[in-house]
Amino acid sequence: MNDDNLKQYWAINIRYVLILISVWFVVSYGFGILLAPVLNNIQIGGFKLGFWFAQQGSIYIFVILIFVYVYLMNKLDIHFGVEETEEGS
Amino acid sequence: MSVQIWTYIFVGITFSLYIGIAIWSKASSTSEFYVAKGAVNPLTNGMATAADWMSAASFLSMAGLISFMGYDGAVYLMGWTGGYVLLALTLAPYLRKFGKFTVPDFIGDRYYSQLARTVAVVCALTVSFTYVAGQMRGVGLVFSKFLEVDIFWGVIIGMAIVFMYAVLGGMKGITYTQVAQYCVLIFAFMVPAFFISAQLTGNPIPQLGFGSKLLDGSDIYLLDKLDQLHTELGFAAYTSGKKSMQDIFFITVALMVGTAGLPHVIVRFFTVPKVKDARISVGYALIFIAILYTTAPAIAVFSRTNLITTVNEQHYKEMPEWFTTWEETALLNWVDKNGDGRITYAPGQAIVGNPEINYANGKIIRGEYGEVTLLNPLTSTENELYVDRDIMVLANPEIAGLPNWVAALVAAGGLAAALSTAAGLLLVISTSVSHDLIKKQFKPDISDKKELLFARVSAGFAVLLAGYFGINPPGFVAEVVAIAFGLAAASFFPAIILGIFYKKMNREGAIAGMIVGLLFTLAYIGFFKLMYPEYNTPEYWWFGISPEGIGTLGMLINLVVSLVIGIIYPDPPVEVQEMVKSIRYPRA
Numbered sequence: 001m002n003d004d005n006l007k008q009y010w011a012i013n014i015r016y017v018l019i020l021i022s023v024w025f026v027v028s029y030g031f032g033i034l035l036a037p038v039l040n041n042i043q044i045g046g047f048k049l050g051f052w053f054a055q056q057g058s059i060y061i062f063v064i065l066i067f068v069y070v071y072l073m074n075k076l077d078i079h080f081g082v083e084e085t086e087e088g089s
Numbered sequence: 090m091s092v093q094i095w096t097y098i099f100v101g102i103t104f105s106l107y108i109g110i111a112i113w114s115k116a117s118s119t120s121e122f123y124v125a126k127g128a129v130n131p132l133t134n135g136m137a138t139a140a141d142w143m144s145a146a147s148f149l150s151m152a153g154l155i156s157f158m159g160y161d162g163a164v165y166l167m168g169w170t171g172g173y174v175l176l177a178l179t180l181a182p183y184l185r186k187f188g189k190f191t192v193p194d195f196i197g198d199r200y201y202s203q204l205a206r207t208v209a210v211v212c213a214l215t216v217s218f219t220y221v222a223g224q225m226r227g228v229g230l231v232f233s234k235f236l237e238v239d240i241f242w243g244v245i246i247g248m249a250i251v252f253m254y255a256v257l258g259g260m261k262g263i264t265y266t267q268v269a270q271y272c273v274l275i276f277a278f279m280v281p282a283f284f285i286s287a288q289l290t291g292n293p294i295p296q297l298g299f300g301s302k303l304l305d306g307s308d309i310y311l312l313d314k315l316d317q318l319h320t321e322l323g324f325a326a327y328t329s330g331k332k333s334m335q336d337i338f339f340i341t342v343a344l345m346v347g348t349a350g351l352p353h354v355i356v357r358f359f360t361v362p363k364v365k366d367a368r369i370s371v372g373y374a375l376i377f378i379a380i381l382y383t384t385a386p387a388i389a390v391f392s393r394t395n396l397i398t399t400v401n402e403q404h405y406k407e408m409p410e411w412f413t414t415w416e417e418t419a420l421l422n423w424v425d426k427n428g429d430g431r432i433t434y435a436p437g438q439a440i441v442g443n444p445e446i447n448y449a450n451g452k453i454i455r456g457e458y459g460e461v462t463l464l465n466p467l468t469s470t471e472n473e474l475y476v477d478r479d480i481m482v483l484a485n486p487e488i489a490g491l492p493n494w495v496a497a498l499v500a501a502g503g504l505a506a507a508l509s510t511a512a513g514l515l516l517v518i519s520t521s522v523s524h525d526l527i528k529k530q531f532k533p534d535i536s537d538k539k540e541l542l543f544a545r546v547s548a549g550f551a552v553l554l555a556g557y558f559g560i561n562p563p564g565f566v567a568e569v570v571a572i573a574f575g576l577a578a579a580s581f582f583p584a585i586i587l588g589i590f591y592k593k594m595n596r597e598g599a600i601a602g603m604i605v606g607l608l609f610t611l612a613y614i615g616f617f618k619l620m621y622p623e624y625n626t627p628e629y630w631w632f633g634i635s636p637e638g639i640g641t642l643g644m645l646i647n648l649v650v651s652l653v654i655g656i657i658y659p660d661p662p663v664e665v666q667e668m669v670k671s672i673r674y675p676r677a
Contacts (some may be wrong), residue, residue, distance in 0.1 A: 055163050056386065058167050062170050
């Protein structure tokens with residue numbers, strides 16, 4: 001494993017993290033807090049949308065974000081050959 | 090059978106289960122005691138983390154708090170789940186790769202300094218003790234409410250149980266007990282929620298139920314109905330809340346970052362075999378947590394609606410039986426200010442302070458309508474009803490007219506939630522003492538056997554101290570817990586993040602940052618919560634940030650101080666930079 005490869009692996013990891021953290025920020029702080037008063041004008045079923053993001057939606061999206069990251073990183077580990085061996089590295 | 094008999098049965102069964110696990114999983118080495126040999130299955134670890142995480146506050150107090158806060162309750166819902174995204178993406182995998190036992194271990198090695206290690210130990214102990222006091226109180230509360238045992242003896246029984254499995258089994262015992270406790274607590278939380286959701290809306294899934302129409306034939310959505318009730322009574326609409334936006338923002342950040350910085354949560358990810366497992370097990374943990382956290386806001390809406398429609402403008406004489414039982418516990422009281430015999434519910438406090446029941450010769454003095462009378466002076470508001478927030482979950486089954494065994498189940502669930510969190514915290518406390526202080530600082534040549542003995546002894550002392558705080562509590566359960574988050578956010582989080590993502594971060598910067606962040610946050614909270622509670626209102630807060638949200642500012646100050654001081658001093662040694670590099674790759 002050479003240094004350039006590792007640097008590239010780390011750079012891609014950082015990019016994944018930044019993208020996913022942006023989504024995390026937008027759904028919770030954006031939709032759930034800052035834009036909540038505006039989104040509350042939209043009603044889906046019994047839920048005002050801003051309220052729903054603040055008390056339900058953001059939590060579901062948090063779960064999804066973690067599993068997306070796990071999937072991406074497991075693939076990245078294998079691609080760069082830095083995955084752990086069976087003995088636990 | 091009465092609620093009390095059912096409670097004895099459920100508590101008896103669950104407690105024998107916990108003790109059985111304790112005996113089966115006795116730890117024989119420090120590695121087993123501290124991190125269960127790093128051999129825990131990621132799914133098991135996810136479940137254990139969820140139980141570790143969800144405390145008496147999540148289980149007993151949160152839904153009640155939300156039902157009085159409405160939209161503002163989102164700070165807890167998002168704040169106490171969003172931190173797991175930070176954990177999975179920025180902390181857990183790297184700390185697992187680092188592969189030691191504790192958070193101070195990481196801080197001490199990464200910042201090549203015993204001082205940094207000591208500062209981290211002090212932070213870990215401060216955070217954990219603040220948090221554990223609330224748990225023991227929760228145990229005492231459940232015992233006294235359901236089994237009519239004195240709070241003192243309730244706490245003693247809780248201490249004895251935690252002592253058994255935490256002191257004997259260490260992390261191994263705690264992990265498997267937490268799995269059992271998770272099952273108990275989630276079952277206990279969901280059963281009444283299904284029942285009530287079906288009763289009110291016809292949809293048994295609470296997450297969907299609270300967005301559905303009412304079954305009462307009015308063809309109106311539950312949330313619209315609740316907003317309407319709120320407005321009629323003069324409250325802010327349930328779905329809009331009343332805290333300022335910047336305060337909501339700051340509190341949510343403090344809780345999220347605090348979650349990611351809590352040592353008893355972080356340490357759970359040292360217990361899985363691989364980096365890959367650490368990542369996915371955060372995901373499992375959040376699923377298990379989300380089941381409760383997405384149900385809690387639904388319960389909040391159901392119980393709020395039930396409460397208002399049952400009591401408001403109704404005659405006291407027509408109140409159901411549960412109303413009068415809870416009156417005698419001073420958690421739900423009515424003062425007939427206008428003398429019309431009806432209960433008026435309106436904004437503001439009904440009485441000054443917490444209710445004190447008016448006794449004469451050991452008997453409760455009843456008012457004109459048979460209500461429990463109070464000694465408290467009345468306030469000038471129209472409100473005649475005092476409701477303790479904690480009863481929203483405890484009384485929920487009774488309010489909805491559910492069978493007795495459901496109420497008893499809630500008691501067993503509350504105990505499971507409190508005990509599982511207390512055990513996780515006690516382990517952090519004992520590890521900090523035996524490993525971070527004794528082994529790493531005073532007696533590096535100590536044998537593994539001796540260190541294990543020290544770990545057990547300090548766990549024992551920690552149980553006693555936690556019990557003391559449980560009997561003589563420093564404040565409200567939920568409030569005390571919120572402070573711990575601010576402290577974790579302002580002390581650990583920046584040091585760990587910089588330690589992983591910024592290779593050039595040196596010890597001088599990190600130590601200065603942690604100290605300044607911790608002191609600033611402690612001072613702000615101490616000023617408003619302890620020294621001058623009368624000034625604890627938005628006009629005196631800095632930038633409108635409440636003490637609950639100040640950890641966010643503390644964290645930013647920590648970051649700035651770390652970076653500025655860091656620039657002045659030389660880069661860390663090459664070995665440390667190599668170490669930082671190595672934790673970034675699962676294998677390498």
